[in-house]
Amino acid sequence: MSPRKPVQQELTQDMIMDAARDLFVSKGYQHVSMRQIAKELGCSHGTLYYHFKNKAELFYELVEDHFVLLNQRLQEVLGKDLDEREKLKQILVAYIEFGLNHQSHYEIMFLTKDEEVRNLLNQGPNRSYEIFAQSVARLSGKKLKVQEIWLLFLSLHGFVTHYCRYVNGFEEVKDLAEAHADFLLKLI
Amino acid sequence: MSPRKPVQQELTQDMIMDAARDLFVSKGYQHVSMRQIAKELGCSHGTLYYHFKNKAELFYELVEDHFVLLNQRLQEVLGKDLDEREKLKQILVAYIEFGLNHQSHYEIMFLTKDEEVRNLLNQGPNRSYEIFAQSVARLSGKKLKVQEIWLLFLSLHGFVTHYCRYVNGFEEVKDLAEAHADFLLKLI
DNA sequence: CCTCCTTATTGACCACTGGTCAATAAAATA
DNA sequence: TATTTTATTGACCAGTGGTCAATAAGGAGG
Numbered sequence: 053m054s055p056r057k058p059v060q061q062e063l064t065q066d067m068i069m070d071a072a073r074d075l076f077v078s079k080g081y082q083h084v085s086m087r088q089i090a091k092e093l094g095c096s097h098g099t100l101y102y103h104f105k106n107k108a109e110l111f112y113e114l115v116e117d118h119f120v121l122l123n124q125r126l127q128e129v130l131g132k133d134l135d136e137r138e139k140l141k142q143i144l145v146a147y148i149e150f151g152l153n154h155q156s157h158y159e160i161m162f163l164t165k166d167e168e169v170r171n172l173l174n175q176g177p178n179r180s181y182e183i184f185a186q187s188v189a190r191l192s193g194k195k196l197k198v199q200e201i202w203l204l205f206l207s208l209h210g211f212v213t214h215y216c217r218y219v220n221g222f223e224e225v226k227d228l229a230e231a232h233a234d235f236l237l238k239l240i
Numbered sequence: 241m242s243p244r245k246p247v248q249q250e251l252t253q254d255m256i257m258d259a260a261r262d263l264f265v266s267k268g269y270q271h272v273s274m275r276q277i278a279k280e281l282g283c284s285h286g287t288l289y290y291h292f293k294n295k296a297e298l299f300y301e302l303v304e305d306h307f308v309l310l311n312q313r314l315q316e317v318l319g320k321d322l323d324e325r326e327k328l329k330q331i332l333v334a335y336i337e338f339g340l341n342h343q344s345h346y347e348i349m350f351l352t353k354d355e356e357v358r359n360l361l362n363q364g365p366n367r368s369y370e371i372f373a374q375s376v377a378r379l380s381g382k383k384l385k386v387q388e389i390w391l392l393f394l395s396l397h398g399f400v401t402h403y404c405r406y407v408n409g410f411e412e413v414k415d416l417a418e419a420h421a422d423f424l425l426k427l428i
Numbered sequence: 429c430c431t432c433c434t435t436a437t438t439g440a441c442c443a444c445t446g447g448t449c450a451a452t453a454a455a456a457t458a
Numbered sequence: 459t460a461t462t463t464t465a466t467t468g469a470c471c472a473g474t475g476g477t478c479a480a481t482a483a484g485g486a487g488g
Contacts, residue, residue, distance in 0.1 A: 062436070062483095082270075085474060096438050101476065103436095162402075199416075203399070203423045210398020211391070214350075228387070235391045238427055250455095250465065273445060284467045286448085291465090295446065 063095055065103050065113075073114055080156050081111055111160060112172040118157040119176035122150050126183050137237075140191040144208055144233040147184065151212030152222040152229075158212060181205065192240045200240065207236055251283060253291050253301070261302055264344050269299055299348060306345040307364035310338050314371050325425075328379040332396055332421040335372065339400030340410040340417075346400060369393065380428045388428065395424055 071092045075084040086107055090097035104110040129142045151158040161177060185201045211232050219225050259280045263272045274295055278285035292298040317330045339346040349365060373389045399420050407413050 086476085087474080097475090098439070098477085099437055107475065199419060200423065203416075203420050206398040206402050206420070207395035207424070208398065209402060210394040210396065213401045214394050214397060228391075231387060232391050232394070235388065235427065236395070239423065274447085275445080285446090286468065287466055289447065 063093065063099060063103065067093065068100060068103055068110065069114060072110055076111060076114065076156050077154075081160060109172060115157055115160050115173070116176055118154055119161065119180050121154075122147075122161075122180050123183055125150055126180075126187065130187055136191045136193075140188065140240075141230075141233045141237060143184070143187050143191070144236060145229055147208055148212055148229045148232070149222040152215055152219060152225065155216045158216060162209060162213075188240065194240060196240055204236055204239060208232075251281065251287060251291065255281065256288060256291055256298065257302060260298055264299060264302065265342075268344050269348060303345055303348050304364055306342055307349065307368050309342070310335075310349075310368050311371055313338055314368070314375065318375055324379045324381075328376065328428075329418075329421045329425060331372065331375050331379070332424060333417055335396055336400055336417045336420070337410040337414075340403055340407060340413065343404045343408075346404060350397060350401075376428065382428060384428055392424055392427060396420070 068089065072084070072089050075089060075092065086100050087097045089110075090100055100110065104113070125146050126143060129139065129146050132139060132142070134142070151162075161173070161180075184205060185198075188201050188204065189196055211229065215225050222229065256277065260272070260277050263277060263280065274288050275285045277298075278288055288298065292301070313334050314331060317327065317334050320327060320330070322330070339350075349368075372393060373386075376389050376392065377384055399417065403413050410417065
């Protein structure tokens with residue numbers, strides 16, 4: 053017997069994720085409750101646990117999507133017709149831009165200490181970092197050590213991490229972000 | 241009428257802070273409840289609210305102490321009889337060391353998004369950063385822009401932030417920390 | 429049409445959280 | 459001793475994440 057096809061009114065994972073995304077983005081993971089999400093959807097909170105194992109896993113599904121987004125953004129820059137040095141800079145800036153424009157997700161992607169969430173994150177961060185690292189290695193003129201690229205990444209990460217707390221979006225700090233990119237480019 | 245002097249058995253702020261410190265350090269801010277602290281002290285959780293306005297303020301008192309500790313550590317390095325370049329490096333490494341050996345506190349000092357806690361942090365971070373910035377400016381040979389020192393700091397911060405999640409203490413990542421310091425020193 | 433089975437949904441329930449507050453015990457003062 | 463100040467308690471509140479038996483709703487087979 054084939055699985056019952058869901059009817060229009062019924063809740064889908066996508067519907068839940070859409071509602072959850074809005075709330076998580078505007079309030080942050082910690083400050084959104086499953087009951088709030090359910091209220092937004094006009095259903096009981098118990099229902100959410102039928103579709104997702106728990107709050108962490110619901111958020112994880114959202115985050116997975118965002119890693120794809122980050123990867124796309126990096127690939128987009130790589131596809132541009134630009135001087136290599138400039139492209140390298142734009143990679144760094146694009147990374148910062150992504151972080152500051154998706155703060156709640158960046159938090160989970162690279163900042164959370166919450167083990168429940170973190171145990172779910174496996175390939176996401178690695179794949180994104182691989183793209184980043186390979187781009188830097190290729191676009192930089194010099195022969196870079198693996199370690200140097202990693203330390204460069206951590207330096208970028210520090211910028212994002214800090215301004216995630218003080219700023220609502222990339223635009224507010226765009227100039228400084230470019231300065232940071234230029235600053236770090238001296239290293240490679 | 242002078243204030244009543246507390247008697248031996250009565251709870252003091254220090255006693256609460258000692259118990260709270262242990263718990264916060266071992267479990268992190270989010271995973272310690274006021275009731276757990278009260279249990280540790282053998283008192284009712286209501287009592288804690290007599291001595292501290294709320295959980296955030298209790299933690300804040302702890303954090304204040306830790307800023308003093310960080311400042312002392314930096315001053316200690318500055319007092320050493322060393323080549324200026326080496327001293328500069330040690331400042332950077334000492335900062336990382338402090339962050340990784342006081343992770344729960346570093347989290348609050350420089351990472352928390354919790355507004356309740358953050359609104360309490362005023363002078364602490366500024367004073368510590370001032371010491372850091374002035375040391376770097378003085379010890380570096382070059383004339384550095386204020387912005388460059390700030391970006392250097394953010395790069396250090398990124399290292400600490402990241403390894404706070406993956407490591408239990410400075411020792412586990414000492415070599416890499418030194419490499420990071422050397423790496424960043426190329427910038428100044 | 430009527431079973432039977434799968435799928436979705438509900439809301440009561442649990443143990444927990446941070447925080448408040450009237451009642452009260454105990455010590456210091458007058 | 460009587461009064462005032464200080465410290466402590468535990469019931470209480472509104473909220474949390476999560477579980478689960480009961481139930482409704484839809485499809486498949488007869």
